[in-house]
Amino acid sequence: MNTTFIPNELDRKLIVATQEGLPLTPRPYHDIAEELGVSPDEVITRMQRMKDAGVIRRIAAVPDHYKLGYTLNGMTVWDVPDNMVQELGRKLGAMDPVSHCYQRPRHPPLWNYNLFAMVHGRTQEEVDIHIQAIVELLGEHNRGNEVLFSKRILKKTGLRIKK
Amino acid sequence: MINKLSQQIIDRYQKGFPLSPTPFKVMANELDVSEQEIIDCVESLQQTDVVSRVGPVFNHKKAGASTLVAIAVPEHLLSDVAEMVNEFKEVNHNYAREHHYNLWFVVTATDSKHLEQTLWSIRKKTGYPILNLPMEKSYHIDLGFKLNWN
Numbered sequence: 001m002n003t004t005f006i007p008n009e010l011d012r013k014l015i016v017a018t019q020e021g022l023p024l025t026p027r028p029y030h031d032i033a034e035e036l037g038v039s040p041d042e043v044i045t046r047m048q049r050m051k052d053a054g055v056i057r058r059i060a061a062v063p064d065h066y067k068l069g070y071t072l073n074g075m076t077v078w079d080v081p082d083n084m085v086q087e088l089g090r091k092l093g094a095m096d097p098v099s100h101c102y103q104r105p106r107h108p109p110l111w112n113y114n115l116f117a118m119v120h121g122r123t124q125e126e127v128d129i130h131i132q133a134i135v136e137l138l139g140e141h142n143r144g145n146e147v148l149f150s151k152r153i154l155k156k157t158g159l160r161i162k163k
Numbered sequence: 164m165i166n167k168l169s170q171q172i173i174d175r176y177q178k179g180f181p182l183s184p185t186p187f188k189v190m191a192n193e194l195d196v197s198e199q200e201i202i203d204c205v206e207s208l209q210q211t212d213v214v215s216r217v218g219p220v221f222n223h224k225k226a227g228a229s230t231l232v233a234i235a236v237p238e239h240l241l242s243d244v245a246e247m248v249n250e251f252k253e254v255n256h257n258y259a260r261e262h263h264y265n266l267w268f269v270v271t272a273t274d275s276k277h278l279e280q281t282l283w284s285i286r287k288k289t290g291y292p293i294l295n296l297p298m299e300k301s302y303h304i305d306l307g308f309k310l311n312w313n
Contacts, residue, residue, distance in 0.1 A: 019221065021216030056220065058219075060219075060220055062177065062214060063177055093303035099303070102300065
């Protein structure tokens with residue numbers, strides 16, 4: 001992954017043109033190309049480059065998990081030894097019900113957790129089972145944890161950058 | 164209820180949608196249905212908001228600068244403070260959570276300077292200290308998560 005990739009002007013135009021979704025036509029990338037006045041090949045090549053560089057995580061049919069019944073998300077936070085966080089983070093990140101797993105800074109004494117994993121479920125029971133699996137996986141390396149359940153969504157939009 | 168083709172489309176293509184000149188045709192071949200059936204199905208999934216969009220998912224960190232922020236707000240003021248925070252266009256996810264830190268949101272800016280300025284403005288506007296928790300490392304490749312259709 002190239003960490004120094006800087007999107008050029010066309011890349012930024014592509015981000016703006018696609019961030020709310022592709023047109024549902026037989027040749028969506030051609031339509032975007034026409035809109036931007038470039039060749040379809042160029043659109044596909046630039047998007048592939050952004051994907052390789054990690055600017056685009058994935059191109060996908062993005063489901064709304066709430067609509068599918070996954071109304072509960074538990075943000076689980078864990079205090080694990082700093083020298084173990086990478087190894088344990090990878091294990092948590094590979095679990096099916098975990099959608100995100102990040103290392104974040106501690107802010108002692110207010111906040112002493114260094115590992116975050118977002119766990120999803122349709123019921124409290126489902127989420128609890130997933131959390132128990134994480135507790136077991138971490139074992140003695142779990143020096144403390146909390147689960148912050150979502151009560152309400154107050155705002156939710158995808159990334160939007162200005163034109 | 165969600166039909167079988169819809170399930171297949173979500174399961175398979177929440178992870179990766181073809182970057183091909185004719186992506187729906189690729190999907191049609193893979194799922195052994197017609198291109199038009201795929202397009203109709205995706206269209207209906209979008210119309211019912213089961214699928215929010217088909218397209219690229221950008222990495223906030225690489226497309227700009229972002230962080231996770233938590234604020235501890237007295238419960239009776241939560242809605243008011245949430246509203247103040249939501250007025251910032253840089254705030255794109257905001258959740259009320261059950262904790263002493265009860266307001267959690269993501270701030271995304273064009274660069275780190277803009278991010279710092281936004282955090283400063285949020286502190287000033289709300290009057291509360293913030294817990295700034297930027298991602299230091301990601302341990303997930305973010306391919307969606309496995310859905311159980313039962």
